[in-house]
Amino acid sequence: MTTGQAIAATARLWLKRGSSWMARAKRDITAFSPPMVEMGLRELFADIASNVEELERREAPHSTLTAPRSNVAHVLSGNLPNPGIVSIIVGLLAGARNVVKPATGDPMPALFVESLAQVNAKLAGRVELTDDRKAYQRAKIVVSYGDDETLRTLRKNHRRDASTAFFGFGHRASIGLVNFSRFALHAQRSTLIAAAARDASMWDQQGCMSPQCFYVRGDAAAFAEALARDMERFDRHWSRATLPFEDAAAIARARSEWNFRGRVWASKGSTHWTVALDERDRWAPSPLNRFVFVRPIELLTTRDSRSDIRKLAAGRKTTKHEARSTSCALPPLSTVGFAGFPPKEIIAMARADRYCSLGEMQRPSLLLTHGSRPRVGDLIHES
Amino acid sequence: MKTARKKTHPSISKPPPAGELDARILDFIARGVERRVTDAEFNALALAMFSRQFALNGPYRRYCESLDRSPRSVAHWTQIPAAPTAAFKDAELTTLRPAERTAVFHSSGTTEHRPSRHFHNAATLALYEAALWPMFQSRMGLLPVPSSSMDKRDGCSTLVILTPAPSEAPHSSLVHMMETVRRQLSAPHSAFVDVAVLEDGRALAKAIQFAIRNLQSAILLLGTAIAFVRLLNAINSLPLPSGAHVMETGGYKGRGREVPREKLHAQISAKLGVERLDIISEYGMCELSSQFYTRPTVHAPRSAVFTGPPWTRSMVVDPETGREAREGGRGLIRIFDLANRGSVLAIQTEDVGVRRGDGFELLGRAPQAEARGCSLMVAS
Numbered sequence: 001m002t003t004g005q006a007i008a009a010t011a012r013l014w015l016k017r018g019s020s021w022m023a024r025a026k027r028d029i030t031a032f033s034p035p036m037v038e039m040g041l042r043e044l045f046a047d048i049a050s051n052v053e054e055l056e057r058r059e060a061p062h063s064t065l066t067a068p069r070s071n072v073a074h075v076l077s078g079n080l081p082n083p084g085i086v087s088i089i090v091g092l093l094a095g096a097r098n099v100v101k102p103a104t105g106d107p108m109p110a111l112f113v114e115s116l117a118q119v120n121a122k123l124a125g126r127v128e129l130t131d132d133r134k135a136y137q138r139a140k141i142v143v144s145y146g147d148d149e150t151l152r153t154l155r156k157n158h159r160r161d162a163s164t165a166f167f168g169f170g171h172r173a174s175i176g177l178v179n180f181s182r183f184a185l186h187a188q189r190s191t192l193i194a195a196a197a198r199d200a201s202m203w204d205q206q207g208c209m210s211p212q213c214f215y216v217r218g219d220a221a222a223f224a225e226a227l228a229r230d231m232e233r234f235d236r237h238w239s240r241a242t243l244p245f246e247d248a249a250a251i252a253r254a255r256s257e258w259n260f261r262g263r264v265w266a267s268k269g270s271t272h273w274t275v276a277l278d279e280r281d282r283w284a285p286s287p288l289n290r291f292v293f294v295r296p297i298e299l300l301t302t303r304d305s306r307s308d309i310r311k312l313a314a315g316r317k318t319t320k321h322e323a324r325s326t327s328c329a330l331p332p333l334s335t336v337g338f339a340g341f342p343p344k345e346i347i348a349m350a351r352a353d354r355y356c357s358l359g360e361m362q363r364p365s366l367l368l369t370h371g372s373r374p375r376v377g378d379l380i381h382e383s
Numbered sequence: 384m385k386t387a388r389k390k391t392h393p394s395i396s397k398p399p400p401a402g403e404l405d406a407r408i409l410d411f412i413a414r415g416v417e418r419r420v421t422d423a424e425f426n427a428l429a430l431a432m433f434s435r436q437f438a439l440n441g442p443y444r445r446y447c448e449s450l451d452r453s454p455r456s457v458a459h460w461t462q463i464p465a466a467p468t469a470a471f472k473d474a475e476l477t478t479l480r481p482a483e484r485t486a487v488f489h490s491s492g493t494t495e496h497r498p499s500r501h502f503h504n505a506a507t508l509a510l511y512e513a514a515l516w517p518m519f520q521s522r523m524g525l526l527p528v529p530s531s532s533m534d535k536r537d538g539c540s541t542l543v544i545l546t547p548a549p550s551e552a553p554h555s556s557l558v559h560m561m562e563t564v565r566r567q568l569s570a571p572h573s574a575f576v577d578v579a580v581l582e583d584g585r586a587l588a589k590a591i592q593f594a595i596r597n598l599q600s601a602i603l604l605l606g607t608a609i610a611f612v613r614l615l616n617a618i619n620s621l622p623l624p625s626g627a628h629v630m631e632t633g634g635y636k637g638r639g640r641e642v643p644r645e646k647l648h649a650q651i652s653a654k655l656g657v658e659r660l661d662i663i664s665e666y667g668m669c670e671l672s673s674q675f676y677t678r679p680t681v682h683a684p685r686s687a688v689f690t691g692p693p694w695t696r697s698m699v700v701d702p703e704t705g706r707e708a709r710e711g712g713r714g715l716i717r718i719f720d721l722a723n724r725g726s727v728l729a730i731q732t733e734d735v736g737v738r739r740g741d742g743f744e745l746l747g748r749a750p751q752a753e754a755r756g757c758s759l760m761v762a763s
Contacts, residue, residue, distance in 0.1 A: 243703065245713055249735060249749040252702035252715060256467040256731050260446050260474070271703050 004056030006120040011049035028107040051366040059376035072096040073139035078103025094379035172208040172334035179340025181218030195359025197230035200292040202362035212286040213293040224294040228265030231273040250287035337361040398435035420693040429460035442474035465731035471499035488556035488669040507725035514722035522676040545606025548575035556669040584617025601626030622656035632665035659684040672722035690742035694721040699738035
């Protein structure tokens with residue numbers, strides 16, 4: 001049995017009807033509602049079951065279960081389970097011994113390794129879960145997920161010499177680009193809106209592939225209103241998690257602000273979902289947890305003049321217009337989901353690591369080679 | 384689903400004139416800060432003022448319409464839509480025509496490109512000044528004596544203000560408040576320390592030492608939290624004459640080290656020799672016209688509960704449900720201030736508090752949600 005085959009078999013354990021692993025995940029993962037956990041993990045493990053052997057063939061054709069090559073440390077963030085599981089899988093395919101530091105309170109890495117041990121104890125033995133900082137600082141390769149500050153610190157501490165390598169996965173945002181005017185039929189529009197609502201609601205918008213804004217060509221207000229209806233529908237089936245006070249306060253603040261600056265459609269008596277129509281600014285960060293902006297696409301395609309940007313960079317006193325421009329700069333993008341636009345036009349409008357159809361933004365394939373996970377080849381090469 | 388729908392309301396009845404509203408507010412103020420305004424009295428004036436603000440404040444009216452609220456649908460002051468403080472940055476939230484505006488207060492902060500703007504004319508500024516004095520006087524334990532005699536009385540207060548002078552900060556509502564207090568007490572302009580020393584704790588200490596030399600009367604020391612932190616960091620001990628009162632206010636605006644309020648007051652007490660009962664905190668902002676104060680008592684000398692004058696109300700709103708938090712519950716602070724006649728009487732702040740009776744305990748600014756990451760940023 002190859003590593004890929006063992007991992008595929010493990011994924012199938014999770015997908016079995018009445019899987020005890022899935023039941024434990026639904027019980028132990030508290031950052032999301034149980035229905036959201038089940039839906040998200042089903043999609044993750046279905047993808048793994050389908051593609052891990054192909055990934056092994058493409059990126060690690062000579063991987064074996066003997067003689068681990070090197071230590072790879074994985075410092076995981078707990079925002080959602082997928083990146084951590086995929087990171088461990090990539091490390092195993094690279095034939096490495098993996099030292100994993102899960103995020104505080106995240107049970108998923110331990111559950112996955114335990115399920116892997118049921119299929120292949122030797123392979124599972126190549127994963128050590130630890131909070132011991134020294135254990136992962138000794139690793140030759142570090143793969144880390146988290147905020148910019150964490151990455152900077154880890155990178156600084158880890159760069160001992162040229163033989164060490166660091167792969168950091170930090171802040172990114174995602175957007176959707178929708179040519180709403182191309183979808184004239186009711187059925188077409190329904191499918192499109194359902195796809196957008198799914199992208200904006202899945203995993204409570206916690207991942208970097210979650211769209212924070214849809215830029216719309218055509219009637220942006222009609223799109224926003226329809227999106228709100230479908231986000232409400234999604235929430236009825238896969239409800240959002242109960243939020244800590246700070247996150248709920250951030251949504252309340254943002255709703256209040258955007259009620260003033262634009263138009264807001266929102267769940268009543270809760271912060272479960274929010275759609276804010278903004279027809280003024282190119283960008284503002286979402287407080288997440290199913291808070292999505294809708295903007296006319298013209299706001300994205302209008303560029304700031306270079307002189308304005310130079311003035312701002314030089315620290316000169318800004319005019320009202322300049323101040324607005326600064327607040328509108330797009331952040332680095334992870335994923336652009338699109339509908340109704342030709343790919344060439346999409347790439348001209350927004351540069352990102354990944355482009356996909358609307359509705360697929362939160363379903364990155366394991367075979368995706370750039371941006372969201374370390375490449376097996378990189379880990380083999382570095383070790 | 385709560386929807387946003389822009390509506391054109393049928394024209395509402397003519398709003399009450401400003402002069403009539405001002406007279407009613409001034410009547411509340413004249414009753415003093417210890418006499419309660421009944422809910423019915425507060426409600427009647429709040430609804431009248433909402434009617435005027437809805438009619439004359441365009442951006443606010445559009446906001447209310449987006450929430451499906453108007454004077455026709457609002458029956459109680461708690462239903463009046465609260466404008467977020469951030470809206471004062473975006474829009475001119477005022478009932479005053481441009482030609483009428485004689486003063487504007489800006490929010491402070493070093494990193495803000497767009498400060499909040501609260502416009503005033505002579506009448507609303509007079510309301511502002513009338514509203515601030517009785518609360519200040521009451522909470523600082525000052526005797527209600529005519530201001531003209533204050534500087535002539537034996538044992539009257541000597542004022543030291545650790546903020547810039549009005550000429551240095553003409554758009555600061557806090558400085559305007561301090562200046563109003565200075566005028567009420569007939570204190571000299573030199574009550575304001577020189578702006579150059581505000582950044583330097585040692586220089587602040589020297590300025591205070593200079594002010595209290597040969598002092599026979601009590602001292603009122605007023606300043607921002609950051610000024611007190613700088614002062615306290617620079618001194619081991621600077622005992623103030625007995626009877627001193629201290630008022631600290633404001634956040635740190637991203638400058639300097641944050642010191643929890645309790646610790647700051649303990650240090651003030653220890654290093655300046657001021658009784659805890661005589662140290663109070665003030666809560667105000669440029670978007671408001673009235674202030675809230677803590678009120679230490681013998682039984683609760685460290686009370687951190689802010690309460691306002693009778694012409695205000697505060698609510699602590701649970702951000703998840705939008706409803707008022709239960710007693711002891713956390714939420715976002717919402718203020719209803721009848722002295723805010725020229726702008727919006729209901730203000731949704733970005734501050735988090737705990738509901739304590741008809742006041743609140745201030746916890747600080749609500750944090751922004753952090754971005755989440757899982758996409759390749761750095762490889763080395």
